Amino acid sequence: MADYDVIVIGAGPGGxxxxxxxxxxxxxxxCVEGRETLGGTCLNIGCIPSKALLHASELYHAAGHDFPKMxxxxxxxxxxxxxxxxxxxxxxxxxxxGIEFLFKKNKIDWLKGWGAITAPGEVKVGDxxxxxxxxxxxxxSEPSALKGVEVDEKVIVTSTGALALGAVPKRLAVIGAGVxxxxxxxxxxxxxxxxxxxxxxxxxxxxxxxxxxxALQKSLAKQGLTFILGAAVQGATKGGKGVTxxxxxxxxxxxxxxxxxxxxxxTGRRPYVAGLGLEAxxxxxxxxxxxxxxxxxxxxxxxxxxxxxxIAGPMLAHKAEDEGMAVxxxxxxxxxxxxYGVIPxxxxxxxxxxxxxxxxxxxxxxxxxxxxxxxxxMGNARAKSYLxxxxxxxxxxxxxxxxxxxxxxxxxxxxxxIAEVCVAMEFGAAAEDVARTCHAHPTCSEAVREAAxxxxxxxxxx
Ligand SMILES: Cc1cc2nc3c(=O)[nH]c(=O)nc-3n(C[C@H](O)[C@H](O)[C@H](O)COP(=O)(O)OP(=O)(O)OC[C@H]3O[C@@H](n4cnc5c(N)ncnc54)[C@H](O)[C@@H]3O)c2cc1C
Numbered sequence: 001m002a003d004y005d006v007i008v009i010g011a012g013p014g015g016x017x018x019x020x021x022x023x024x025x026x027x028x029x030x031c032v033e034g035r036e037t038l039g040g041t042c043l044n045i046g047c048i049p050s051k052a053l054l055h056a057s058e059l060y061h062a063a064g065h066d067f068p069k070m071x072x073x074x075x076x077x078x079x080x081x082x083x084x085x086x087x088x089x090x091x092x093x094x095x096x097x098g099i100e101f102l103f104k105k106n107k108i109d110w111l112k113g114w115g116a117i118t119a120p121g122e123v124k125v126g127d128x129x130x131x132x133x134x135x136x137x138x139x140x141s142e143p144s145a146l147k148g149v150e151v152d153e154k155v156i157v158t159s160t161g162a163l164a165l166g167a168v169p170k171r172l173a174v175i176g177a178g179v180x181x182x183x184x185x186x187x188x189x190x191x192x193x194x195x196x197x198x199x200x201x202x203x204x205x206x207x208x209x210x211x212x213x214x215a216l217q218k219s220l221a222k223q224g225l226t227f228i229l230g231a232a233v234q235g236a237t238k239g240g241k242g243v244t245x246x247x248x249x250x251x252x253x254x255x256x257x258x259x260x261x262x263x264x265x266x267t268g269r270r271p272y273v274a275g276l277g278l279e280a281x282x283x284x285x286x287x288x289x290x291x292x293x294x295x296x297x298x299x300x301x302x303x304x305x306x307x308x309x310x311i312a313g314p315m316l317a318h319k320a321e322d323e324g325m326a327v328x329x330x331x332x333x334x335x336x337x338x339x340y341g342v343i344p345x346x347x348x349x350x351x352x353x354x355x356x357x358x359x360x361x362x363x364x365x366x367x368x369x370x371x372x373x374x375x376x377x378m379g380n381a382r383a384k385s386y387l388x389x390x391x392x393x394x395x396x397x398x399x400x401x402x403x404x405x406x407x408x409x410x411x412x413x414x415x416x417x418i419a420e421v422c423v424a425m426e427f428g429a430a431a432e433d434v435a436r437t438c439h440a441h442p443t444c445s446e447a448v449r450e451a452a453x454x455x456x457x458x459x460x461x462x
Pocket of ligand 1: 009010014015032035039041113140141160180274309310315316317348
């Protein structure tokens with residue numbers, strides 16, 4: 001007799017969502033988590049604490065820079081760093097406790113400790129071995145290492161250390177111009193750090209729509225971030241006055257260096273599967289160290305599934321959550337599905353960036369005929385009243401059928417606005433469907449409608 005129908009290993013957004021859905025579908029469920037609190041990387045050391053710091057620093061910056069433009073008077077704004085950290089921690093605590101409540105509500109057993117799969121259908125936690133009909137691996141990811149750069153989480157830090165620095169550094173070097181590097185770089189730039197971002201590629205945020213990347217870089221440069229692109233970091237050396245990051249420019253192999261008080265290594269993340277015992281049970285991995293799964297999140301070993309950052313695909317909390325729900329439905333005998341063509345990506349900088357679906361570059365590469373509908377936030381009354389007229393919405397639609405293929409937004413509330421486009425894409429909508437939908441005035445969402453109108457007879461306010 002199995003103790004459980006399902007044991008989920010890992011309580012991040014993939015694992016905890018999966019456990020809740022399994023329980024809701026009538027499966028006896030346990031979730032193993034070795035961390036002191038539930039919620040995984042996302043709630044403890046990822047999405048949530050970073051967004052709390054982004055929010056606090058954005059308001060601080062607005063108080064200093066935007067309030068006077070609106071006739072609002074405050075004494076010169078200042079901050080109390082331990083207070084900011086306490087606000088961040090209370091946000092984290094509120095959310096992780098919320099998951100604990102949901103586990104109790106759904107009668108999910110939290111098996112506290114680090115789990116290992118000792119055989120198909122068996123998970124060992126501490127000295128206890130628990131049996132389950134299905135095992136779902138949702139063990140997430142950890143920061144990738146960079147040759148020549150030794151992390152101590154004090155002066156050479158990953159995102160984990162960067163979220164909990166003892167003080168705001170005077171000079172911060174960020175290695176890697178991806179989402180995490182730019183978000184945390186923005187936090188410290190707003191709080192007064194001199195931020196230099198060193199990136200291997202010739203552009204920031206690789207994979208995003210190029211026009212949006214360029215607009216974002218320009219805007220962040222205006223906010224004081226310095227970019228060194230096309231630079232291969234050779235190493236980081238600690239000295240009396242901080243850390244020296246040495247790099248070589250890829251175009252001519254010339255050497256350069258950046259001096260910093262703190263160095264953030266933000267060069268990506270890799271799946272975390274240490275101690276799970278996957279080799280012994282024969283679970284296959286990909287060449288990139290991910291757990292190999294089929295279209296139903298099954299590994300090659302019967303009864304063992306995997307989801308989230310531990311498998312292929314974008315390392316995003318909502319992708320992990322969707323897989324968690326879908327695999328639960330599959331195990332319960334339903335038809336779980338994830339549409340990987342409609343997974344939005346958001347960068348919570350200011351301006352915010354959000355995108356979904358194809359980019360102009362990917363459509364060109366595929367030789368697909370498309371139309372572009374673009375609308376600047378400068379033509380949107382609400383955005384202008386927020387002093388956020390920079391940026392635009394860019395919608396891409398099939399030239400023949402008008403079906404929406406992708407959308408890229410840089411500007412106010414981009415992360416909220418993209419949801420409308422995701423729903424439209426899920427329903428196979430044409431740009432005209434969005435264009436003919438009444439949008440409330442004055443809202444930033446009118447800019448999305450205008451971009452859809454621009455795919456047809458033209459936007460009104462541009
Ligand atoms: C700084 C930062 C900011 C981010 N911001 C965003 C964002 O804004 N939006 C977004 O979508 N994504 C963001 N991400 C990415 C997001 O956090 C991950 O994609 C997401 O957490 C992956 O979920 P997961 O469930 O696969 O794994 P994780 O959240 O990594 O959870 C895995 C859990 O499994 C546990 N575990 C591992 N091995 C075992 C074991 N053997 N036994 C028991 N427990 C185990 C771990 O302790 C961990 O709690 C961010 C990441 C970082 C680092």
